[in-house]
Amino acid sequence: MKKVDEMEKRPPKTIFPTEKIDNLRIKAIEKVKSKLLPDEKIIKIVLIGSSVKNSFGKYEPPGFRGSLFSDFDFIVFVEDDYMIPQWLDREPNGKPFPNDELNLAYRNKKFVEDKYDVEIFFIKESNMNNTEIQVLAEQAGIAMSDASKNKHIIIYSK
Numbered sequence: 001m002k003k004v005d006e007m008e009k010r011p012p013k014t015i016f017p018t019e020k021i022d023n024l025r026i027k028a029i030e031k032v033k034s035k036l037l038p039d040e041k042i043i044k045i046v047l048i049g050s051s052v053k054n055s056f057g058k059y060e061p062p063g064f065r066g067s068l069f070s071d072f073d074f075i076v077f078v079e080d081d082y083m084i085p086q087w088l089d090r091e092p093n094g095k096p097f098p099n100d101e102l103n104l105a106y107r108n109k110k111f112v113e114d115k116y117d118v119e120i121f122f123i124k125e126s127n128m129n130n131t132e133i134q135v136l137a138e139q140a141g142i143a144m145s146d147a148s149k150n151k152h153i154i155i156y157s158k
Helices: 018-036 131-139
Strands: 013-015 042-048 057-059 072-078 104-112 116-124 153-157
Touching (some): 018 116
Antiparallel strands (some): 013 057, 042 072
């Protein structure tokens, strides 16, 4: 979900043991589901990023994006008239698409265990089947389909 040049600015990270990553991932999934569902306008929720790739961990100070820890990256596919919840704050740095109207990245600080952030990127239904957007999203690490080469976990599908 991030641009390559931004990824290079990250400080070194100590990866957590797999068991701890699995435990935190379960907590993040359950909390996201409890906050977003049920909602008939949500089509699918996918988890991507370091918690799926088992590279979740703690950054060396000063951290990254205001946190000493990795965050949980969710992609939420929604109907076009979906209203983004108020408990999420706009993430100005989540910009995989050249058209800024498509960059619907949001963050909630210290979402899991009052320590780990969640980033939720919304993709509207009208953009889901757009081939150009699919290519850009896949290049940015966003799994746009079940056949995606980007590692992901589908946590909800309508």
